[in-house]
Amino acid sequence: MAIEKREKYLMIWLICALSLILVWFLIRLWYFRQVDRSRQQLCHLDGKTVPGENPKMLVGNMVKVYRAKNSLSAYHWFHEQFGEIVQIFWLWRQQISITNYLMIRHILVDNQKNYSKFPPNSLIQRLYGNSVLTNNGDEWKRHRFLLNEVFSKKQIVGFHHIFVNYSEQLAHKWNRYIQQCGERAELNIYPELLALFLDIVGKVSIGKDFAALEGEADEFLSNLNYIVGQSIRPVHQFTTWWKYLPFPSNHKLNKAFGAIDDVLYQLIRQRKELSEPYSSNVLDLLLQATDSLETDLQPLTDKEVRDNLLAIIVNGHETVATTVALSLYLLARYPQKLTRAQGEIDKIMTRDREKLTEAGLSKLDYLNCVVLESLRFCPPMAGLQRISIDPDVLEGWSIPAEQVVGITLKPLHYNPEYFGEQPEQFHPERYLNNEDTLSPGGIVTATKSQDQCPWKKFLTPHKEDSSRRTNTGVYFPLTFGDGARKCLGEHFAMYEMKVALAVLLYHFDFQVAPNFEAELELGKFGLFLTTFPKGGIEMIISPRIH
Numbered sequence: 264m265a266i267e268k269r270e271k272y273l274m275i276w277l278i279c280a281l282s283l284i285l286v287w288f289l290i291r292l293w294y295f296r297q298v299d300r301s302r303q304q305l306c307h308l309d310g311k312t313v314p315g316e317n318p319k320m321l322v323g324n325m326v327k328v329y330r331a332k333n334s335l336s337a338y339h340w341f342h343e344q345f346g347e348i349v350q351i352f353w354l355w356r357q358q359i360s361i362t363n364y365l366m367i368r369h370i371l372v373d374n375q376k377n378y379s380k381f382p383p384n385s386l387i388q389r390l391y392g393n394s395v396l397t398n399n400g401d402e403w404k405r406h407r408f409l410l411n412e413v414f415s416k417k418q419i420v421g422f423h424h425i426f427v428n429y430s431e432q433l434a435h436k437w438n439r440y441i442q443q444c445g446e447r448a449e450l451n452i453y454p455e456l457l458a459l460f461l462d463i464v465g466k467v468s469i470g471k472d473f474a475a476l477e478g479e480a481d482e483f484l485s486n487l488n489y490i491v492g493q494s495i496r497p498v499h500q501f502t503t504w505w506k507y508l509p510f511p512s513n514h515k516l517n518k519a520f521g522a523i524d525d526v527l528y529q530l531i532r533q534r535k536e537l538s539e540p541y542s543s544n545v546l547d548l549l550l551q552a553t554d555s556l557e558t559d560l561q562p563l564t565d566k567e568v569r570d571n572l573l574a575i576i577v578n579g580h581e582t583v584a585t586t587v588a589l590s591l592y593l594l595a596r597y598p599q600k601l602t603r604a605q606g607e608i609d610k611i612m613t614r615d616r617e618k619l620t621e622a623g624l625s626k627l628d629y630l631n632c633v634v635l636e637s638l639r640f641c642p643p644m645a646g647l648q649r650i651s652i653d654p655d656v657l658e659g660w661s662i663p664a665e666q667v668v669g670i671t672l673k674p675l676h677y678n679p680e681y682f683g684e685q686p687e688q689f690h691p692e693r694y695l696n697n698e699d700t701l702s703p704g705g706i707v708t709a710t711k712s713q714d715q716c717p718w719k720k721f722l723t724p725h726k727e728d729s730s731r732r733t734n735t736g737v738y739f740p741l742t743f744g745d746g747a748r749k750c751l752g753e754h755f756a757m758y759e760m761k762v763a764l765a766v767l768l769y770h771f772d773f774q775v776a777p778n779f780e781a782e783l784e785l786g787k788f789g790l791f792l793t794t795f796p797k798g799g800i801e802m803i804i805s806p807r808i809h
């Protein structure tokens with residue numbers, strides 16, 4: 264009897280084990296068929312398939328990414344190993360990552376109609392709704408047309424005093440800090456700069472002082488932070504239904520959305536009730552956009568105004584804070600360049616009695632180059648993402664419909680064909696001509712050496728494209744994107760970053776804290792692939808005597 268029972272159990276175990284092996288075998292068959300199919304669809308005219316690391320069953324190349332020092336360096340590793348176009352598997356889904364200028368131009372500019380933005384996860388979609396950031400096609404065109412005016416150079420100058428006031432507030436705060444901690448105070452400047460740009464974007468967009476610089480917990484801001492924090496959780500990245508489950512975190516999420524909407528809709532109502540049109544911030548300008556542009560386009564609805572405001576507030580502070588923090592860090596690493604930047608600012612500030620004017624700012628060519636070089640050297644956006652609509656051919660590679668394409672910026676930015684010699688050096692001078700001025704429209708006559716480029720083995724030669732070059736022939740970095748969907752806030756960002764840098768460099772000297780090395784990591788996987796300095800930026804700040 265006992266033997267019979269044992270045999271029965273043995274049989275059951277055997278059947279289970281065989282079923283498992285069969286299931287494993289079928290999954291394996293299915294998985295590697297998917298891999299083969301996607302490889303065949305992505306082949307080159309000469310028959311080659313897109314290179315990449317062999318994926319592991321089900322997990323694809325994710326092991327590589329999670330084992331890497333950080334996920335940004337993993338992306339760069341793929342390009343170092345396999346070249347300008349590489350296929351990467353995320354579980355059973357795959358994408359290609361490209362870092363070749365001609366391919367990027369084709370996607371963002373020449374054939375941009377065939378590539379739409381990669382759809383965000385459902386929480387981010389709820390946050391930004393139907394905004395310029397999330398729309399495609401005609402709806403996007405309408406939003407972009409109305410918003411372009413709001414973010415025109417003319418309007419941005421109107422915010423000059425806000426940029427200066429908040430930057431000076433930060434300088435006062437640091438002076439108080441130095442008084443407490445002594446002349447050579449060590450400080451993590453990254454959270455400070457995040458607070459500065461949050462306060463600026465709050466004031467500029469909705470006229471609200473978030474008081475982030477003073478360390479106060481504004482309710483609107485904490486609700487927004489909560490939503491953004493939740494949106495990067497894998498459960499929200501990979502599912503659309505999680506948010507409906509009756510968990511306390513989801514309840515809090517709904518409350519946060521409700522509170523934010525209450526504030527914004529109330530502001531919209533209040534501004535609409537004003538008898539005289541009055542423009543002091545982005546909200547006002549958006550409400551009046553169709554009238555001031557005298558267009559037949561449908562005005563933005565209250566919901567669309569709310570959506571665009573949130574897109575601007577959320578995207579309008581982190582990238583700028585990262586760029587300014589890194590610019591200060593890089594200047595401190597290259598003291599001669601720090602001295603040169605400070606010399607230029609001192610001249611303007613002394614002439615204008617220590618008040619940074621709009622005219623003074625426009626004279627700061629070297630500072631402009633510092634920001635451009637920082638955007639090239641350490642792009643605060645690791646890359647962009649698109650998805651193809653119809654099949655296409657990309658520099659000889661066949662691209663099927665619905666192919667996810669990632670654009671990785673750093674290897675491109677280290678290509679001397681586009682960005683000049685010694686790309687691994689922080690060298691703002693690369694954008695300046697002999698008269699120390701900077702303007703677009705240069706033509707390069709000689710081909711520069713590629714020997715120094717860390718990614719030299721796979722570089723292709725460039726075609727002339729003078730409109731995207733500075734007058735020294737060096738390209739503008741692609742950190743703001745290119746083509747129709749180029750960053751809406753580019754001029755705004757450049758303006759506020761230069762103001763903040765000018766004020767801080769005028770008042771302080773910067774040194775890198777002992778043993779500190781900045782490291783960029785990939786940030787949230789929302790709509791953009793933003794990067795942030797892991798652990799912040801530790802500096803020693805000391806007051807300058809004028």
Ligand code: HEM
Nearest residue numbers: 395396578579582583586647742743744748750751752756
């Ligand atoms: C250093 C700072 C910044 C960088 C590097 C940056 C980068 C970018 C990039 C690369 C894109 C295009 C994304 C794509 O094509 O997929 C973009 C789009 C956008 N950016 Fe920025 N950005 C910055 C600052 C800002 C600021 C300050 C604002 C708002 C005040 C802003 C608002 C937007 C919006 C609304 C879009 C969507 C435009 C569209 O799709 O038509 N950005 N940004």
